[in-house]
Amino acid sequence: MTRPVTPQAGGLPVALAELRRALGPAGVLAPDDAAAGFVRDERALLPAHPAAVLRPRSTAQVAAAVALCARYGVPVVPFAGGTGLVGGALPLGTGSQVVLSVRELNRIRSVEPADFALTAEAGCVVADVQRAADRAGLLFPLRLASEGSCRIGGVVATNAGGSNVLRYGMTRDLVLGLEAVLPDGQVWHGLRTLRKDNTGYDLKQLLIGSEGTLGIVTAATLRLFPRPRHRAVALLALPGLDALTPLLALARELLEERLTALELFGRTGLDLVLDRLAGFQDPFDRPHPWYLLVEATATRDGAGLAALLETFLTEVTERGLAVDAVPALDQAQARAFWALREALPEAEKRAGGAVKHDVSVPLGSIAAFVEAARAAVAAACPGAPMNVFGHVGDGNVHFNVLAGQGSSAVIYRLVGEFGGSVSAEHGVGVLKREALAAARSPLELALLRTVKAALDPQGIMNPGKLLPAP
Numbered sequence: 001m002t003r004p005v006t007p008q009a010g011g012l013p014v015a016l017a018e019l020r021r022a023l024g025p026a027g028v029l030a031p032d033d034a035a036a037g038f039v040r041d042e043r044a045l046l047p048a049h050p051a052a053v054l055r056p057r058s059t060a061q062v063a064a065a066v067a068l069c070a071r072y073g074v075p076v077v078p079f080a081g082g083t084g085l086v087g088g089a090l091p092l093g094t095g096s097q098v099v100l101s102v103r104e105l106n107r108i109r110s111v112e113p114a115d116f117a118l119t120a121e122a123g124c125v126v127a128d129v130q131r132a133a134d135r136a137g138l139l140f141p142l143r144l145a146s147e148g149s150c151r152i153g154g155v156v157a158t159n160a161g162g163s164n165v166l167r168y169g170m171t172r173d174l175v176l177g178l179e180a181v182l183p184d185g186q187v188w189h190g191l192r193t194l195r196k197d198n199t200g201y202d203l204k205q206l207l208i209g210s211e212g213t214l215g216i217v218t219a220a221t222l223r224l225f226p227r228p229r230h231r232a233v234a235l236l237a238l239p240g241l242d243a244l245t246p247l248l249a250l251a252r253e254l255l256e257e258r259l260t261a262l263e264l265f266g267r268t269g270l271d272l273v274l275d276r277l278a279g280f281q282d283p284f285d286r287p288h289p290w291y292l293l294v295e296a297t298a299t300r301d302g303a304g305l306a307a308l309l310e311t312f313l314t315e316v317t318e319r320g321l322a323v324d325a326v327p328a329l330d331q332a333q334a335r336a337f338w339a340l341r342e343a344l345p346e347a348e349k350r351a352g353g354a355v356k357h358d359v360s361v362p363l364g365s366i367a368a369f370v371e372a373a374r375a376a377v378a379a380a381c382p383g384a385p386m387n388v389f390g391h392v393g394d395g396n397v398h399f400n401v402l403a404g405q406g407s408s409a410v411i412y413r414l415v416g417e418f419g420g421s422v423s424a425e426h427g428v429g430v431l432k433r434e435a436l437a438a439a440r441s442p443l444e445l446a447l448l449r450t451v452k453a454a455l456d457p458q459g460i461m462n463p464g465k466l467l468p469a470p
């Protein structure tokens with residue numbers, strides 16, 4: 001149980017003075033300090049007015065800072081890479097909440113090849129963790145377009161997904177143990193490398209995906225895997241979305257556990273990339289409505305892997321599930337196909353941004369959902385371009401509508417009708433609280449609030465995020 005703390009008099013000014021003593025002058029930045037400028041909204045949708053930006057350098061300093069905030073009743077907003085898409089890392093209001101950046105906690109504490117595990121602090125950039133695993137001849141498989149900026153604390157707190165989920169699972173599946181500072185300043189030492197540990201409630205799973213509302217992750221022990229040495233990638237042009245369900249089934253059947261990624265995108269997205277960004281080419285000689293990027297990897301037998309992909313491509317074209325298919329002839333071409341897919345968010349941003357909907361539906365319903373949503377959005381927002389893409393192997397669709405104000409209500413209604421989720425992987429933050437309130441039953445919402453009240457009775461951890469207003 002976290003300790004209920006009775007706030008002392010003095011409030012924010014006294015708390016800031018004590019925080020400066022505990023963290024040193026460089027550990028507490030004034031909001032107008034240029035060095036605090038990294039606290040901003042990735043999507044430029046929300047303002048950020050922190051009372052101060054804290055920069056602790058160790059778990060002990062995080063604990064001291066949180067204990068002080070609890071003592072003076074000051075709300076704390078954890079901040080890592082700042083790439084979150086739902087406003088979760090931004091302070092609300094003006095000058096009443098402090099941002100606690102974990103960026104200075106940036107050590108890889110250990111790499112343990114025998115345990116297929118690595119322990120990284122919360123401020124480590126995901127790409128650096130991938131490189132550390134790679135240097136040990138292993139793989140940390142979390143892969144997302146923001147991996148050069150997002151950090152371990154952020155991906156754990158949001159249970160990030162990305163394009164390798166099909167084979168390796170979400171962040172939730174990649175965490176073996178956690179170290180975290182609880183809302184009263186106590187440190188929970190839960191860094192373990194065990195694969196099996198059936199000793200009651202799984203506390204780390206409670207913290208994963210809690211978006212900073214239950215505590216601050218300071219380090220994580222992560223699962224590593226044998227590093228694939230061979231990769232086969234192909235780009236398929238689909239005649240229409242009807243092909244999707246049989247294609248997904250065939251990919252799983254023929255490529256088996258080697259199947260790593262299945263990424264869908266539409267012509268609108270490809271046009272955005274070709275129009276807005278330099279250095280890209282249309283991979284086909286004529287336009288198609290939909291494209292599917294397929295990737296399979298293996299630790300051994302590269303020739304066998306290429307042959308398997310070839311069989312898959314022959315089969316899908318013979319069955320009419322793809323009208324064209326190009327296997328990447330070398331790793332440079334494989335990277336070019338991926339670059340196309342990963343450029344979609346940037347191209348969309350350059351086109352003025354979109355109303356984003358990161359949703360998921362059951363695998364068998366993806367095509368029907370996308371068609372229904374396209375029709376509904378066309379009626380609600382006539383002429384608005386729809387950039388639909390996503391990790392479809394997991395039923396995850398990013399249904400983004402350019403100039404699409406008013407599109408969310410129709411999309412979330414359909415998500416409900418299809419038995420889907422209003423947040424597949426980006427979390428709830430501040431932008432999806434209302435959508436969550438509408439999507440979850442009163443019992444589920446009450447249970448979420450019970451958990452929050454048990455761990456954070458004072459309500460100082462990232463208030464106004466994730467949980468809908470009562």
Ligand SMILES: Cc1cc2nc3c(=O)[nH]c(=O)nc-3n(C[C@H](O)[C@H](O)[C@H](O)COP(=O)(O)OP(=O)(O)OC[C@H]3O[C@@H](n4cnc5c(N)ncnc54)[C@H](O)[C@@H]3O)c2cc1C
Nearest residue numbers: 080081082083084088151153154155157160161162212217
């Ligand atoms: C181009 C682009 C592509 C993306 N692609 C994907 C994708 O494929 N899949 C996906 O899932 N997401 C994706 N994202 C979203 C984003 O990268 C993820 O949500 C990521 O996990 C956020 O990590 P971060 O370090 O930037 O966290 P931040 O944005 O700093 O924080 C996110 C949330 O976590 C909390 N938090 C941060 N650190 C801690 C901590 N140490 N302890 C407790 N809480 C903490 C914050 O309070 C906030 O609520 C993408 C974003 C961009 C810009």
